[in-house]
Amino acid sequence: MKIINNPHKKDWKKILERPTKTVDDIEGVVNDVFTDVKENGDKAIAKYTQKFDGVALDNAIVSETEINEAIGLVSEALKEAIQLAKSNIEAFHKVQKTEKVFLETTNGVECWQEKRPITKVGLYIPGGTAPLFSTVLMLSVPAQIAGCKEIVLCSPPNASGKIHPAILYTAHLCGVTKIVKMGGIQAIAGLTFGTATIPQVYKIFGPGNQFVTVAKQLSTKFGVAIDMPAGPSELLVVADDAADASFVAADLLSQAEHGVDSQVILVSTSKKLIADVEVEINKQIEELPRVEIAKKAIENSKSILVKDHAEALDLINEYGPEHFIVCTKDDDFYVNNIENAGSVFIGNYTPESAGDYASGTNHTLPTNGFTKAYSGVNLDSFNKSITFQKISETGIKNIGKAIEIMAETEGLQAHKNAVTLRLKYIKNN
Structure with missing residues (x-):
């Protein structure tokens, strides 16, 4: 990680740049795929699945037979872990339900607001370098609680034309109504326009690479809503001498292994902690199966020394991290004053991995600074608010x-x- 000591505020914007391509670099490709899918439907999607995923499919819809086979391939230990996570995610999202809001604003003028579920939603589950079955939980559980009638899940197939068994098991467990072997730009286009086999949806959820993120943004031009712009994963840790350097290093690496375009940042008032974390990263990274991915992400990452906690907070709010870990002598200062963050993890024993899997909060979060205006996925993401009035x-x-x-x-x-x-x-x- 590049170490930056006491940077001037005028340099923060440059220092905090994400390692992502600009929309201009990607938009042309996305537009071409969208146009093709809009005009040629399933035929175009099959073409891009063969081109990008390297597999020709006779049928992109996952069958009951495939689901049953997948259930048999998932170990009992993993099933129990998924069920525990599902239970916690359900519990946390159920308490987000709100009652009807009613007020007689003037004598004889009754106004109220009620929630209604979005009828048809599309869930995008990355396959790529890691089968994110945990994201199936994060999206399908609140969709079910909200009462969405159609829940269509898309995930790219592997070279054998299969979706990872854990994704299929979790989708089945959580009441997904249709599963499609379809990834990347073509998946978002398919959900946007609908085809002979793929239902058109009203809102698309889920993270993805930069191409998927731009595709989701393009889908809004065709009347489809999205949860948020959610691109490559990122994590910022603020820590001082109250933190355990090995824990901090492990947390940074947990996000660095997501992909080569991930970014992790350490902000600290302690020069010693920064040095200790650097030693731990170099030691721990060699033990990771995804070491090459993590190393490339670490090249995009930074350790930033600041003079005090007030300056650290200003820098963090400027960055607006997707994941924000706080481990300092004064955690409350950050917890009470943070303005821009997707999800916050507090103290030595709260790894970001907990939120990714089983604590109960949702891990589908805005990235690339969009935390300044967007929330992470929650129960309301799957609802619409409708207002009513009755006047005598x-x-x-x-x-x-x-x-x-x-x-x-x-x-x-x-x-x-x-x-x-x-x-x-x-x-x-």
């Missing part, structure tokens, strides 16, 4: 005059007339 004769008399004046001032006479006719009717009857 008394109510329209109470607010009618105000509506007439406002409508007339805006030059919208028909708006005014809709009220005037009612007021005249009430007066004459």
Whole structure:
């Protein structure tokens, strides 16, 4: 990791740049695939699956037979772990339910708001270098709790035309209604437009590489909502001499192994801790099966020494990390004042891995600084809020005059007339 000592604030933006390609580098490819899928449907998706995933499929829809085979291939220990994680994720997301909000704003004017589930949702589950069956839990569990009727899951097939058994087992466990062997840009395009075999959905969820992220953003131009821009994984740790250097190094490496375009950052007021963490990273990284991926990600990563906690907090809010670990002598300072972060992990015994798998919080989070405006996936992500109003004769008399004046001032006479006719009717009857 590159060590940066007490950088000037004017240099923060440059120092905190993510190692990602610009949208301009990717958008052309994404547009071409979208156009092809829109015009040629399943035929185009099959072509790109063969091109990008190296496999020709007779049928992209996962069958019941394949699901049953997958269930048999998952060990009992893993099934128990998945069920434990599911239980915690369900518990945390169920308490996010909110009741109907009702208020009589004026005598005779009743207003209320109710939640309704998004009917059809698409879940994108990366396959690539790691089968993220944990993301199946994070997306399908709240979708089920919300009451979504169609839950369509897409994940890229391997060279044998299969989806990892753990993904299929988890999808089956969590009530996914259709599973499609489809990844990358073509998956997002398929969910956006729909095809003869793939349902069109109203909202797309899930993380992915930079191509998937840009594809999701493009889908919004065609009337499909997305959860958030969620690209390559990132982690920022703020730590001082209260932290265990080996724990900090392990946490940094846990995100570095996601992909070569992942980024991890250590911010500290302690020069000694930075040095100790560097030693631990060099020691621990050699033991990882994904050592080459982790090493490339570490090349994109930084250790930043700052003068005090106030400066550290300012820098962290400027970066807006997806995952934020706090391990200092004054954790409350950061917890109470953090403004931009996807999910926060506090203390020596709270690894980011807990949130990735089994603590109960959701691990589908905004990246690339989007925490400044976006939340991570939660129960509300799968709901819409609908407002209602019911106005009595008394109510329209109470607010009618105000509506007439406002409508007339805006030059919208028909708006005014809709009220005037009612007021005249009430007066004459």
